[in-house]
Amino acid sequence: MTTIETSLLLAAVLVVLVVGGMRVAFATALIGFVGLFCVFAFDKGQGWERGFITAVKITGQIPHSKMSTHVLGLIPTFILIGYLAYYAGLTKALFEAAKRWVGWLPGGLGVATVFATAGFAAVSGASVATSAVFARIAIPEMLKLGYDKRFAAGVVAAGGTLASLIPPSAILVIYAIIVEASVGHLLLAGFLPGAVSALIYGGLVVMLAKWRTDLGPPVRGFSWGERFQSLPGAFPIVAVVLIIIYCIYFGWGTPTEAGALGAFVVLVMALFKGMKWQQLRGALMESAKLSVMIFTMIWGVLIYVRYLGFADLPGTFADWISSLEQSPMLTLLMILGAYVILGMFMDAIGMLILTLPVTFPAVMALNGGESVTAADSALGMSGTECAIWFGIIVVKMAELCLITPPIGLNCFVVAGVRDDISVQDVFRGASPFFIADVVTVGVLIAFPGIVLWLPRLIIG
Amino acid sequence: MSSHNVIEDDSALSSADRKLFRIESWLNLAGGLLILAVMLISVVNILGRKFFNTPVPGFIDWLVQAVPLIAFLGIGYCQRLGGHIRMDLVVGRLRRRALWLFELLSIILIAGLTVILIYGSWNHAERAISIGDSTIDINLPTWPVKLAVPVMLVLLLARLALQIWGYWRALSDNATRPIAVPLIEDAAAQAAHEAETVSGMADDNESGNQAQ
Numbered sequence: 001m002t003t004i005e006t007s008l009l010l011a012a013v014l015v016v017l018v019v020g021g022m023r024v025a026f027a028t029a030l031i032g033f034v035g036l037f038c039v040f041a042f043d044k045g046q047g048w049e050r051g052f053i054t055a056v057k058i059t060g061q062i063p064h065s066k067m068s069t070h071v072l073g074l075i076p077t078f079i080l081i082g083y084l085a086y087y088a089g090l091t092k093a094l095f096e097a098a099k100r101w102v103g104w105l106p107g108g109l110g111v112a113t114v115f116a117t118a119g120f121a122a123v124s125g126a127s128v129a130t131s132a133v134f135a136r137i138a139i140p141e142m143l144k145l146g147y148d149k150r151f152a153a154g155v156v157a158a159g160g161t162l163a164s165l166i167p168p169s170a171i172l173v174i175y176a177i178i179v180e181a182s183v184g185h186l187l188l189a190g191f192l193p194g195a196v197s198a199l200i201y202g203g204l205v206v207m208l209a210k211w212r213t214d215l216g217p218p219v220r221g222f223s224w225g226e227r228f229q230s231l232p233g234a235f236p237i238v239a240v241v242l243i244i245i246y247c248i249y250f251g252w253g254t255p256t257e258a259g260a261l262g263a264f265v266v267l268v269m270a271l272f273k274g275m276k277w278q279q280l281r282g283a284l285m286e287s288a289k290l291s292v293m294i295f296t297m298i299w300g301v302l303i304y305v306r307y308l309g310f311a312d313l314p315g316t317f318a319d320w321i322s323s324l325e326q327s328p329m330l331t332l333l334m335i336l337g338a339y340v341i342l343g344m345f346m347d348a349i350g351m352l353i354l355t356l357p358v359t360f361p362a363v364m365a366l367n368g369g370e371s372v373t374a375a376d377s378a379l380g381m382s383g384t385e386c387a388i389w390f391g392i393i394v395v396k397m398a399e400l401c402l403i404t405p406p407i408g409l410n411c412f413v414v415a416g417v418r419d420d421i422s423v424q425d426v427f428r429g430a431s432p433f434f435i436a437d438v439v440t441v442g443v444l445i446a447f448p449g450i451v452l453w454l455p456r457l458i459i460g
Numbered sequence: 461m462s463s464h465n466v467i468e469d470d471s472a473l474s475s476a477d478r479k480l481f482r483i484e485s486w487l488n489l490a491g492g493l494l495i496l497a498v499m500l501i502s503v504v505n506i507l508g509r510k511f512f513n514t515p516v517p518g519f520i521d522w523l524v525q526a527v528p529l530i531a532f533l534g535i536g537y538c539q540r541l542g543g544h545i546r547m548d549l550v551v552g553r554l555r556r557r558a559l560w561l562f563e564l565l566s567i568i569l570i571a572g573l574t575v576i577l578i579y580g581s582w583n584h585a586e587r588a589i590s591i592g593d594s595t596i597d598i599n600l601p602t603w604p605v606k607l608a609v610p611v612m613l614v615l616l617l618a619r620l621a622l623q624i625w626g627y628w629r630a631l632s633d634n635a636t637r638p639i640a641v642p643l644i645e646d647a648a649a650q651a652a653h654e655a656e657t658v659s660g661m662a663d664d665n666e667s668g669n670q671a672q
Binding site: 016018019020021023024025026027029030033049056057058059060061063064065067068069070071073077079080195212236247252253256257258259260263264267281283285287288289291292293295296297301345346347349350407448 | 485488489492493494495496498499500503505506509511520523524525526527528530531532533534535537539541543545546547548549551552559562563565566568570571572574576577578579580581582583584585594605609632633669
């Protein structure tokens with residue numbers, strides 16, 4: 001059996017293990033180990049015993065050595081920001097500010113919900129939790145004013161998905177680490193597409209409310225004084241996002257320091273709001289657990305990636321993809337389509353970490369390689385830019401699956417909080433936003449400049 | 461987080477599970493405190509560097525030592541609560557014996573991998589001890605953190621042994637809701653728990669205190 005045949009067989013076994021319910025991190029690590037054993041025992045002719053020992057030693061050092069990097073320190077701090085944000089009194093203040101500023105629009109409370117969830121989701125970084133929080137805050141207010149139940153639930157479920165792109169975004173950091181791209185560039189790149197997504201959602205709410213006047217009335221009657229009074233409560237959200245963008249853009253600090261500064265602002269705010277030790281302890285326990293989950297996925301996959309390096313499966317896949325007699329854009333769309341299908345059955349972080357070692361080199365090859373210039377590339381951007389752009393697109397695709405059946409968790413969480421709204425109703429209410437997301441992805445593909453404008457200012 | 465998806469009773473298995481969970485919880489909390497420490501030291505570093513021209517000595521060294529600890533201190537805790545990512549669409553449809561058999565096989569494979577990782581990471585730590593490996597900037601010895609990896613993996617192995625026991629018992633008894641193992645939750649149950657967790661984190665103090 002050739003090296004490549006072995007790697008295909010092991011990839012098939014990996015799929016069986018993952019579908020069979022084995023924890024993804026351990027399944028990838030196990031297959032990585034078996035692959036390394038095959039490489040050393042057979043391909044390199046070390047024999048069973050020496051091959052086994054070599055594979056054990058390589059496998060055993062990866063968890064520590066791959067975790068020993070300061071960039072990874074960013075992930076726990078971003079997660080901590082999210083958990084602390086619940087205690088910092090941000091959600092109601094944000095909703096109130098959004099209501100006063102944009103409530104006058106058709107479907108005004110819906111628009112306010114979109115911007116409040118976008119702001120909170122950005123800081124909390126947790127899509128599902130954001131939907132849960134706003135299901136309790138925004139839906140009762142909307143229903144009180146006679147908003148359509150499905151519409152209200154759909155806005156909240158979809159609003160949570162805006163978490164992934166606006167900094168601080170843990171999932172973009174994970175992407176950057178897996179594909180070895182610049183964390184700072186990725187975080188900067190996410191800002192505009194995240195804002196565009198929120199604007200498209202807001203525009204959609206206005207259009208829907210204009211088209212069907214029974215969906216929900218505008219909320220008027222706030223004076224400018226009242227509007228400005230509502231701003232200080234929402235300040236930490238803006239502060240965290242601006243601190244991170246400012247630090248990275250002006251080189252004031254590393255992304256890790258920027259994240260820590262953001263977390264510190266939210267911690268101070270939470271303490272000021274009377275957070276107790278039990279609550280801080282809860283936030284720390286959850287942050288630690290989620291960090292472990294993500295780190296385990298990363299080192300598990302990196303064991304597999306070490307094996308893939310020996311087997312050159314990504315290279316072979318990339319060669320095959322770029323040899324296809326069809327336009328690179330069509331191939332890219334097919335890869336993205338595969339992500340939509342996979343995302344319907346799998347958690348976004350798991351899906352990305354598992355697939356990127358193979359899909360990323362393929363997409364880079366489609367564009368013309370890592371060192372290609374924009375002029376010579378197939379997709380009109382340099383290798384570095386393509387790595388950033390693909391990250392934003394793929395993360396947006398992963399989040400989109402949070403509002404699609406059968407396991408769109410955001411919809412389940414809204415239905416879970418509101419006993420009077422069925423999960424089918426939430427899925428139906430969220431469906432216009434799914435279409436809006438597809439349009440957003442289309443816009444980001446057609447106009448990569450939206451993604452690349454901020455990072456280009458730094459890259460030059 | 462509560463242990464809502466792990467059932468407890470007064471059996472020896474459940475008692476061992478609870479004792480180990482206490483240790484795992486402390487270690488996970490230590491991981492959380494380390495995250496807090498990393499955050500604070502990073503803030504001191506950036507503010508110290510910018511305003512007083514005095515960054516924290518060996519900041520990167522400390523950070524690089526902290527991350528692997530954060531990655532491993534809570535590994536058993538996460539496994540106890542079924543927190544590691546999996547795809548349960550297929551196994552979630554299985555019932556009783558078929559389900560416990562799948563779970564048992566998967567945990568045995570993870571246990572096998574863990575043994576390999578313990579040996580490999582111990583070897584990695586041993587080498588650091590023998591050559592006196594240290595960090596680049598302020599020469600912190602690297603072996604304590606390297607050694608923490610196999611130690612945490614041994615605790616994970618203990619957790620996996622308990623889960624093998626739990627699933628084996630479930631398999632023999634054809635149990636519907638076995639003890640000391642994380643039970644699969646469907647999307648609705650996961651969502652309900654998510655909502656429950658967040659409802660304890662209300663933004664207004666009144667309801668926040670009530671929920672606590």
